[in-house]
Amino acid sequence: MSWYITGSGAVASVGRGVEQLFTNLCLGQTGLAPLRGFDPEPYRARSAYEIDDRPEPGRDVPGRATSVLVEAITEAARGAGIEDLTDVPILVGTGLRELRSLELWWRDGVDFSADRLHFGTALRERLGAEITYTFSNACSASLYALAMGSDLLALDAADTVIVAGVDVLTESMHGLLERVHATPPDRVRPFDRNRTGVLMGDGAAAIVLRRHPGPRTQGLLRSVSVNCDAYHVTAPDPAGIANAMRASHELAGVKPEDIDLVLLHGTGTLLNDEAEATAMAEVFGEHSGGPLMTAIKSMTGHTSGASGLMNLVVGLESLGSGVVPPVVGLSDPVDEAADFRFVLGEAATADVSVAQLNAFGFGGINAVAIVEAVR
Amino acid sequence: MKVVVTGVGVTLPRASSAQSLLTAVARTAEPVNPETRVGKKGLRYKDRATQLGYCAADAALRDAGLLSETGLAVADNSVGVVASSNLGNVDTVTGALDTIAAETTMGTSPMQLPNASSNVIATSVAIRFGLRGPNLMVCNGATSGLDAVYWAANMISAGRVTRVLVLGVEPDNEPVRKLLGGRRAIDGAVGLVLEDADAAAERGARVHAEVGRYTRAGGVRKCVDQLSDMDGGVPALLQLPETGGAVVPPEILDGVPRYDLAKAWGVASGALGVMQCAATIGWFEGRGAGPVYVLAGSDDDDATAGLVLQRAEVR
The missing domain is CATH 3.40.47.10 (Thiolase/Chalcone synthase)
Structure with missing residues (x-):
């Protein structure tokens, strides 16, 4: 298959809008800062990669996920020249929906109702969109949404689809994640031997996927594979991850040696990075030192359900510009990744045509996509 | 397929x-x-x-x-x-x-x-x-x-x-x-x-029903119109959406028998559509025939989804 990606949008702690985000990532800037939206007192981990958009520091407001989602979708639609979203399917992948607003309702009594947990109500009000879907698929949500969106084109159910991803910090997830770390993480250091774990980040990303080329085609989606380890509720299984990679290569008709760039899931947790590196090494074999590799969570934090599409948006910019952002904080790679060509220190410049994007979520749900540059 | x-x-x-x-x-x-x-x-x-x-x-x-x-x-x-x-x-x-x-x-x-x-x-x-x-x-x-x-x-x-x-x-x-x-x-x-x-x-499996067309649109009327256009028939039964008290206007598919599952079972929310499909299978088992239009989401919600289920053909 080959579908045209004709618009993109993104918001994260390191930048608003794709251009600013990509520029800052290539400069190695991170969005790491002390917790902005809630009282740090009950937590050991007191930093995160949040978007600095609260009306006043330290006071959280409901609806932030919705608002950055609308921002990313609007940027992508505008870029693709789409004005009327009434009948354009919008598929949103998210880990945490509007659960942060639910928390503020439960504890502080802010106005909230069940029909705001998913994004459809707000997308109808703000964008007039009627065909909207909220998929809550943990950290691979937006690439799962991309798979479902590409199926709509394959089945002739639509000619244009918008796929998006979004998440902002919730206290429950920040707290429970911190709970399982022996040492509270102070930053995200993917694939480094001395990494201490994951911190969350706010983010939203969106793309426009079309059957036909648009005024500005940014790349071609060649495949998205999805599967499930059926192994453990939080721990990943390298075998399931490897299967997802092989399936995406097969669907796209590419071999490991054809891939020039990999945007890794790279959460900085002990388990993910080891499992992901093991699966990569197994699938790429003698070519595991071939593609350039980067892990942008070192700068954006773990944007959860948004992260897969965040990788896609950044990957498209790299395919277009030949510039690849570095992995910040990685100095001593784990053994499993010893052969990998990580982009270290500063951004790399390279001629890249085919990129692989990884996203894996709790419960062993894996999604891997292949995109190709348009020359 | x-x-x-x-x-x-x-x-x-x-x-x-x-x-x-x-x-x-x-x-x-x-x-x-x-x-x-x-x-x-x-x-x-x-x-x-x-x-x-x-x-x-x-x-x-x-x-x-x-x-x-x-x-x-x-x-x-x-x-x-x-x-x-x-x-x-x-x-x-x-x-x-x-x-x-x-x-x-x-x-x-x-x-x-x-x-x-x-x-x-x-x-x-x-x-x-x-x-x-x-x-x-x-x-x-x-x-x-x-x-x-x-x-x-x-x-x-x-x-x-x-x-x-x-x-x-x-x-x-x-x-x-x-x-x-x-x-x-x-x-x-x-x-x-x-x-x-x-x-x-x-594998010789027993077939309960066939899954037909689906649509999602802003409002019950628009959804039913689209479903009727795609399906090209008149349903034998209409499964009603869960509403906050609003009534689906009687002129929509006038004369078609209606069943309100949510009324009998309490707030079904995200389970409703699946329940409605199961209830439709129950209706087929009880000798109900003809296509069933299943609707979820009322005019109080962000949209209405509609799905057609058909009784399984006897092979």
């Missing part, structure tokens, strides 16, 4: 079969006890929604002939899961918030981490039954259950997987009741197995 329903499982306080969804009338019943339905093993640390999901999954997979005492009867990567719930992990999120405020994060249990992720139902079911196909959690408001059926059918039609277990689950608990303004959710789950018709025929 034709997609059919080959399994149905009902786990509700007053019903455990498709037909009983249409006939059960008792207003009070004991809550479902998952231990008596699927045994104690593996229920510890699982939230109520996941436990209910296990029961409906077990029943639907057995009904489809996919599960026996020796395990799964087909290849593990040939079965996907699509689950729908809006309220499933509200209890975990609010509970964690309270615990953190009272005792810091060290007061929380690490075992709660997976339950904080809204997809815990779909992935836990995959782990319990060893289902390695695509695994999707739909949390899409009033239309969510019907949307889940649609996405399952799409996965099969697009060639991603041969069969999909579809689950609709909503638990009843204190934070959920507060969120619903004091009303109670169904505290149950319903499961369906959707399957590629050829694969179903090949």
